Structures are given as structure tokens and as C-alpha cells.
Amino acid sequence: MNAAVRVLLCDDHAVVRAGLRALLSSTDGIEVVGEAGSGADALAMAGALRPDVVLMDLQLGSGMDGVEATRRLTASDSDAAPRVLVLTMFDTDADIARAVAAGAAGYLLKAEPPERLFAAVRDAAAGRTALSRAVTDRVVSRLRAPGPALTERERDVLARLAEGMGNREIARTLFLSEATVKTHLGRVYDKLGVRTRAGAVAAAARHRLLP
Structure with a gap:
């Protein structure tokens, strides 16, 4: 047994x-x-x-x-x-x-x-x-239909963005510089094909990228 x-x-x-x-x-x-x-x-x-x-x-x-x-x-x-x-x-x-x-x-x-x-x-x-x-x-x-491939750090930044945080608050929360946050956001915008913060959040929700 x-x-x-x-x-x-x-x-x-x-x-x-x-x-x-x-x-x-x-x-x-x-x-x-x-x-x-x-x-x-x-x-x-x-x-x-x-x-x-x-x-x-x-x-x-x-x-x-x-x-x-x-x-x-x-x-x-x-x-x-x-x-x-x-x-x-x-x-x-x-x-x-x-x-x-x-x-x-x-x-x-x-x-x-x-x-x-x-x-x-x-x-x-x-x-x-x-x-x-x-x-x-x-x-x-x-x-079959993969969405944008974001790095783990880009996902972290995107999640804080969806919570309504500004760049300074995101930087403080993730222990990054504001310049680094802006760089990550720029890459996120490019990958999602958007130009605004609201557009990034909407696209992330559409692709189910947010926790």
C-alpha cells in the first residue's frame, strides 16, 4: 500500500x-x-x-x-x-x-x-x-497569440503606474532613480504601442499584464 x-x-x-x-x-x-x-x-x-x-x-x-x-x-x-x-x-x-x-x-x-x-x-x-x-x-x-514581452522590472514599473503612482513615487518604491523609471516607461510604451500613461494601463489590462 x-x-x-x-x-x-x-x-x-x-x-x-x-x-x-x-x-x-x-x-x-x-x-x-x-x-x-x-x-x-x-x-x-x-x-x-x-x-x-x-x-x-x-x-x-x-x-x-x-x-x-x-x-x-x-x-x-x-x-x-x-x-x-x-x-x-x-x-x-x-x-x-x-x-x-x-x-x-x-x-x-x-x-x-x-x-x-x-x-x-x-x-x-x-x-x-x-x-x-x-x-x-x-x-x-x-x-498562440503572445502579448508584449516585458521584463520583470518593466512589469514592476507598470504595476505601480496602474496604482496611480508618479515617477518619483515609483522610483522611491522600487529603489530606482527617476531617470531609470523614465527609461523603463519609455520601453514599456514602445512595447505596448502607446504614448501615454493611461494608454499603457489600458493596454496592460487588455493584454492581462497586471497582477
Whole structure:
């Protein structure tokens, strides 16, 4: 008989964690070994509990977000490093790309039926990739019609621009000079084919480049 897949839950909502624990505990072959309410807690608990899979939300309130927690959890080349399966309500291209780039083994939406979640946990533990059908469709669509390729720093600047920040505030937030911010914005404008800040935000939303 195969050993149960050991799962650590990471979500900042206690009610969600309780629901996931009850759901996962209702099926054979999956054992919930712990619950973390923050990214920092997930890192500490993963080191102590050695889960096979960490079920990770992206939005974790203040502090470390799910993407950074995923990056740190999967950074080790050790066989003991857990597989991280993102479980979230957010399905923007930017969120999917960041999670996958951080090392996530899969990306599921919270609207998935329980059977799909169970299968995804087992797939992740076995080293396979697990994606929601909706996420798969989006990835395929993006591959067929890719949008502008922005660097990570250009995305950072664009995100602050969308929040209504001016160049000086963006520079202070990202620890850049105003001249560097202007350079990044110029490249963003060129790639998006726009000439104004409002145009850049509108184009970014159209191409789903904003988190």
C-alpha cells in the first residue's frame, strides 16, 4: 500500500484552511500534516514537517506573498523539497506566469470540483504538472497569440503606474532613480504601442499584464 501524500496547507483564511482540511481528509491517500496562515509560517512548517505537497494561496495578506513563498520552498535541489500546488481565485496571465516561474508544480482555481483537487495533489506529489482546464486554455491561447514581452522590472514599473503612482513615487518604491523609471516607461510604451500613461494601463489590462 502506498504511503499517503503529506500535504501542508497555506492560506491566510482559517475558514478556508478548515474547509480544505475537511475536504482532503475525506479521501484516501492524502494526509493534511499542517496549516500555515502566512508564507513565513509555511517555510518554517515545511522544514519541520517535510510535506510532499504544499497547497499554496497566492494572496496571503501582509508580508510574503504566495509567489515568494513558492520560490523559497522550491529553491532547494534536494529531493526533500516539497512540490508546491497553487490554489487560488486569481487566474490572470501575470499571476500564472509568476507562479510557474517561481517553481509551482501546478495552478488550480478554487472553483475546481473536489475530485480535480484530489487528482492534482496526487499528480504534484508524483512529479507531474497539474493545471486547471481554464488555466490550460489561457496558456495555450497566450502561446498562440503572445502579448508584449516585458521584463520583470518593466512589469514592476507598470504595476505601480496602474496604482496611480508618479515617477518619483515609483522610483522611491522600487529603489530606482527617476531617470531609470523614465527609461523603463519609455520601453514599456514602445512595447505596448502607446504614448501615454493611461494608454499603457489600458493596454496592460487588455493584454492581462497586471497582477
